[in-house]
Amino acid sequence: MNIKNICCIGAGYVGGPTMSVIAKFCPDIQVNVVDINHKRISQWNEKNLSDLPIYEPGLREIIEKCRGKNLHFSTDLKKNIEKADMIFISVNTPTKIRGIGSGQAIDLKYVEASSREISKYARGHTIVVEKSTLPVKTAQTIKAILDAATEDVNKSKITKTFSVLSNPEFLAEGTAISDLENPDRVLIGGEDKEAINELVNIYSKWIDKVKVLTTDLWSSELSKLISNAFLAQRISSINTISALCEATGARIKDVSLAVGMDRRIGKYFLNSGPGFGGSCFKKDISNLVYISNHYGLFEVANYWQKVLDINSWQQKRFVELIVKKMFGTISSKKIAILGFAFKANTNDTRESPAINICKKLIEEGAFLKIYDPKVKEHQIIKELGLNENNKEHRDWEYSNSIHKTFKDVDAALFLTEWCEFASLNWRDISKIMRKPSWVFDTRSIVDMDLVKENGINIWQVGYGN
Incomplete structure (x- = not known):
């Protein structure tokens, strides 16, 4: 085959950026990103590039260069599936909320729906690539649907065949x-060597082939799940040590630095904070727990469940600490929330630690003033479970000015490590906060000494203070 046309089903945090980069480095390939969400596609096609649905450093420049040339965003699934040589499935794979496996197993309804659309509209030979985070053996589901379609058209004159590959994202x-x-690597799993080579050739346009690993389907699917589990495990591990540092008077930054310098361990994912968030870690570990229980590996399931438990415990611990420091009650007190995204340099709020922490603070009676440089008000309303059309009776307000966020508050709580939070004018801030004022820094982002010099009490994660 000679891949000339790629279709990606799903214009979210994986599909949009991934296809944009492929379009950048493969100008001879037409890349079409399709989604049934009309609003999202409209945002991808906005003339004002500041209104893109996803914020990622460097993404805007690629969209500006490629959109309308060899990168297109559309809601027309039928047309773009029909002409595609290769189709990426990059749809949402949420955790099931009801039925067998509720709260742990991944709901594959969108993957199945996409597979059925492909089986209906594809023509000729099509390479189908799993890009979404999926449980092991999902390729069997996709293959079964596609094979059934192939059998149905054998009686007609339509030629329709498929190869299924796994190409998990590690973003x-x-x-x-x-x-x-x-x-660090590109992983491709499959049984059809020719199809694998076609995908390898695409990536090799800008990536050294040494970094492209090929394996079987099941190993590829499981590798993604385990990579996320190991990263989340490190976060939960260092967060337990932050509590120990606070109890003993040790300094978490010094401990992390010393541990990270061991080349067998490495320095990454050793920053203590309010816990992990995002679309993958909690979902993937929950699925790993479910799979382990399914195969009777109960000790394995209990081990990974503890990684999730520690994540929740860290957030609960922070809220209890805030209440204790503020004379045992935060009822009717105002607290500035600095950062709502689950990490810096993204506007993604899925599973953000800020959601659970804010809800608990509101339950304790606090009034919150929430500021994040990239998260919009409607996202916060949705994550806190509120009705956007009935906002007058709520216990928080959205702030679009970092300086105003501090006005008349009793405390400031830092939940996301945005760079702008590291260089605040604490002299001015101290004048507009209500005394006695507190700073609670869960990200070790602010200068502790500077805060103290301006008469503000401070607690910082992993320090005996």
């Missing part, structure tokens, strides 16, 4: 473009 939000342009 970190906030660095997705650089991760795509210079990845």
